[in-house]
Amino acid sequence: MSELLVFALAGRRWTADARGVRRIESPGDGAKAIRASVLGASPAGSRNLVVERSGEEHGLVVDEVIGLHRPERIHAMPALAARCLGTRSPRGLVELGGELIVVVDLQALMEEIAGIEGSSRDGE
Amino acid sequence: MAESSAPPNPWGVLGSATDPWFFCIRLLGERYAFDAHLALEVVRLGPLTRLPAAPAFLPGVFTHRGEVLPVLDVGQLVGERATSITGRAVIVQCGPWRVALVADAVEGLVQVPDDRLEPPPATGGSAEFLAKVGTDAKGSLAILDLERMVESARARSHAA
Numbered sequence: 001m002s003e004l005l006v007f008a009l010a011g012r013r014w015t016a017d018a019r020g021v022r023r024i025e026s027p028g029d030g031a032k033a034i035r036a037s038v039l040g041a042s043p044a045g046s047r048n049l050v051v052e053r054s055g056e057e058h059g060l061v062v063d064e065v066i067g068l069h070r071p072e073r074i075h076a077m078p079a080l081a082a083r084c085l086g087t088r089s090p091r092g093l094v095e096l097g098g099e100l101i102v103v104v105d106l107q108a109l110m111e112e113i114a115g116i117e118g119s120s121r122d123g124e
Numbered sequence: 125m126a127e128s129s130a131p132p133n134p135w136g137v138l139g140s141a142t143d144p145w146f147f148c149i150r151l152l153g154e155r156y157a158f159d160a161h162l163a164l165e166v167v168r169l170g171p172l173t174r175l176p177a178a179p180a181f182l183p184g185v186f187t188h189r190g191e192v193l194p195v196l197d198v199g200q201l202v203g204e205r206a207t208s209i210t211g212r213a214v215i216v217q218c219g220p221w222r223v224a225l226v227a228d229a230v231e232g233l234v235q236v237p238d239d240r241l242e243p244p245p246a247t248g249g250s251a252e253f254l255a256k257v258g259t260d261a262k263g264s265l266a267i268l269d270l271e272r273m274v275e276s277a278r279a280r281s282h283a284a
Contacts, residue, residue: 012174039176080278
């Protein structure tokens with residue numbers, strides 16, 4: 001079972017596959033820094049999780065990087081719930097400290113954001 | 125001895141053995157019910173985990189007996205008003221979907237004679253999901269087509 005990166009964003013904890021995160025840097029150090037998404041907004045966040053999407057680097061700004069966690073089990077997203085969501089980025093759930101935390105596919109999240117940004121530009 | 129052809133009647137005291145059984149909940153000040161065979165368990169709702177970009181009728185998911193279950197707010201589906209998520213939920217099996225329905229209160233099993241059941245009104249906020257309406261000793265009852273309601277919730281999913 002691969003390690004999950006645990007981070008805080010908009011007042012709650014999230015996780016993502018640590019293998020998908022290229023590096024963690026300060027916003028503005030290099031990769032594009034996205035401060036708002038379906039996960040919430042981090043206007044003052046100081047850490048940028050950099051992932052690769054279509055050969056380019058993109059970053060999700062988070063409030064805090066908490067650490068790494070190797071889960072015993074990752075629950076699949078309930079199919080009915082997954083079908084109802086307005087995003088495909090949640091890929092599962094993991095129990096951590098008595099709480100059920102969403103596992104986010106950061107690449108899928110970046111794809112969705114890029115798709116929204118592209119649609120916005122087309123509409124201009 | 126001839127075998128009885130009537131269905132089992134474990135609750136046996138009142139009503140005909142062939143009268144349909146429903147599971148009754150209270151929502152938004154009204155009594156709603158659905159086919160009793162869909163109800164699996166009444167549980168005390170644990171902490172919910174909200175999901176990103178979730179519709180209002182999906183307040184979150186929770187774990188029960190090692191399984192993650194989605195929670196549906198029937199009040200949001202039938203009346204577009206939120207149910208208070210404070211206490212109990214009913215776990216139901218609707219076709220392939222196992223979900224937890226939140227309710228303001230759980231009444232439990234009720235048996236309604238066929239002659240007390242009528243077609244639902246043609247119009248009205250919850251008419252889309254009503255199979256029948258009925259009355260029992262406690263008053264009126266709106267019988268939900270739960271499978272249609274859950275399928276409708278699924279069909280409201282956002283486009284890929």
